Amino acid sequence: MLLSWTALILNAQITWFDMHRLPVLIGTLLSIAIVLYATYNKRSRDRFRMREIGGLKAVEDAIGRATEMARPVLFTPGWGGDIQRPTTIASMNILSHVAEKIAQYDSQFVYPTHDPVIMTVAQEVVRESYARAGFPDRFVEDNIRYVSSSQFGYAAAVEGMISRLKPASIFLLGTFEAESLILAETGNSVGAIQIAGTDSTIQLAFFIVACDYTLIGEELFAASGYLSGDRSILASVRAQDILKILIMLLLIVAVIWATVAPSSEWWCF
Amino acid sequence: MRRRIPQFVCGLFGLVLFAVYFSQHPVAGAINETVLRAYWQIIFAFTLLVGIVSFVRINLQAVERREERPYRLVSLVGLFIMPALALIWGIKGDSPFMWVFEHVQVPMQSTVFALLAFFVASASLRGFHARSVPAAILLISALLALISRSDISVLLFDQFPGMAEWVRSTPSMAARRAILIGIGLGALTTSLRVIVGIERTWLGSER
Numbered sequence A: 001m002l003l004s005w006t007a008l009i010l011n012a013q014i015t016w017f018d019m020h021r022l023p024v025l026i027g028t029l030l031s032i033a034i035v036l037y038a039t040y041n042k043r044s045r046d047r048f049r050m051r052e053i054g055g056l057k058a059v060e061d062a063i064g065r066a067t068e069m070a071r072p073v074l075f076t077p078g079w080g081g082d083i084q085r086p087t088t089i090a091s092m093n094i095l096s097h098v099a100e101k102i103a104q105y106d107s108q109f110v111y112p113t114h115d116p117v118i119m120t121v122a123q124e125v126v127r128e129s130y131a132r133a134g135f136p137d138r139f140v141e142d143n144i145r146y147v148s149s150s151q152f153g154y155a156a157a158v159e160g161m162i163s164r165l166k167p168a169s170i171f172l173l174g175t176f177e178a179e180s181l182i183l184a185e186t187g188n189s190v191g192a193i194q195i196a197g198t199d200s201t202i203q204l205a206f207f208i209v210a211c212d213y214t215l216i217g218e219e220l221f222a223a224s225g226y227l228s229g230d231r232s233i234l235a236s237v238r239a240q241d242i243l244k245i246l247i248m249l250l251l252i253v254a255v256i257w258a259t260v261a262p263s264s265e266w267w268c269f
Numbered sequence B: 001m002r003r004r005i006p007q008f009v010c011g012l013f014g015l016v017l018f019a020v021y022f023s024q025h026p027v028a029g030a031i032n033e034t035v036l037r038a039y040w041q042i043i044f045a046f047t048l049l050v051g052i053v054s055f056v057r058i059n060l061q062a063v064e065r066r067e068e069r070p071y072r073l074v075s076l077v078g079l080f081i082m083p084a085l086a087l088i089w090g091i092k093g094d095s096p097f098m099w100v101f102e103h104v105q106v107p108m109q110s111t112v113f114a115l116l117a118f119f120v121a122s123a124s125l126r127g128f129h130a131r132s133v134p135a136a137i138l139l140i141s142a143l144l145a146l147i148s149r150s151d152i153s154v155l156l157f158d159q160f161p162g163m164a165e166w167v168r169s170t171p172s173m174a175a176r177r178a179i180l181i182g183i184g185l186g187a188l189t190t191s192l193r194v195i196v197g198i199e200r201t202w203l204g205s206e207r
Helices: A002-010 A019-040 A059-069 A086-105 A116-132 A151-165 A179-189 A201-210 A218-228 A231-260 B004-021 B026-064 B069-089 B096-127 B133-148 B152-156 B160-196
Strands: A073-076 A109-113 A144-146 A169-174 A193-198 A213-216
Touching: A019 A231, A019 B160, A059 A073, A059 A086, A059 A169, A059 A193, A073 A086, A073 A151, A086 A109, A086 A116, A086 A169, A086 A193, A086 A218, A086 B160, A109 A116, A109 A151, A116 A144, A116 B026, A144 B026, A151 A179, A151 B096, A169 A179, A179 A193, A179 A201, A179 B096, A193 A201, A193 A218, A201 A213, A201 B096, A201 B160, A213 A218, A218 A231, A218 B160, A231 B160, B004 B026, B004 B160, B026 B069, B069 B096, B096 B133, B133 B152, B133 B160, B152 B160
Parallel strands: A073 A109, A073 A169, A109 A144, A169 A193, A193 A213
Antiparallel strands: none
């Protein structure tokens, strides 16, 4: 096997670089350079101000409400993603802050998931959050549960939990598919305050209708910086804004170019 | 050390998979396949074991406490009976495993999926209260889309399907693309933060 691999590597007939992906490489490297520059070259006097995000501002209220009502907080990352997805990582970042608050308030907590890898990572994240809050003894490993890998098995399990436990607050943050509305409507029917966020534009519409607060698109990824106030993360969020401005400029130039010279298709990479 | 090694492994694999994406060499394809399929399956198999142990423990404890006992017992029986049927009679078309799958699991999944129709109706009813200008625009767009999908739309006004298509393909698509650009940039910066080690929440440490 080693010999065949060596032969393949040394084969001069096969090119290493896929030229069709050159524009993507240039765009990605430019984006990476801007993000890294903004992150590592932040000055101590730089002040990062992020606009208020209703859903994230309501996190503490939602947990406080659960404590007052002596009902649990339910957090679920949805069925659509695995740990490789940036959305799941973003969801873990929010989970870390939510779990810290839950530990401080000594609220009940339940985290059902469809993926055993997510379960294992979430257990570690929540354990650390409880330790950081100064209450490691309050952490219960079984509160973070694997329920089923089947989409509607997972939906039925979480729906059942919501109906029986009647959580005061529900966090639906991650990658959701058809189960989104089933969970959000069940949460609505038990009177829970619901904070949702996903990268699926189709499911966003359902969340906006059924939930109290919805993190739309990039807000989910900016949540970590918003909640922690970490300057490096906030600097990377600023880099995102710079990239957005560049994309807008590129779109304007492309529109003008397409209008003036319709036969030219340089932007169609 | 407990965090540095996973962080190093994460950074290394992040960079390798990034480089591999831009190559059409068979070696790059093989690396991609090995990491994303073979390694992933190994990790998944081990954590699945952890997940099942946790599932069985939680349900057994609940059965002992007489807490939601019927549901817990059905879950446990289901968990053990399916692998047993597969091991004894296999998973071919006419096996007991497939019979249970087709006559028990599939109808139950369809039942849960069917609930969606009622939930869409109740959510739409709440969402279409025209309490503000954006809500009124949403209501009008939704009615337009709804009418355009029925046969009566052409009888009422033959431009209805065209208008609904315009709403879907122009303002709605523009909004979706704006959200998708934000999501793409958010995913890029989140991934970069993880690869370079600025974001370490996934390791259990915030910073």
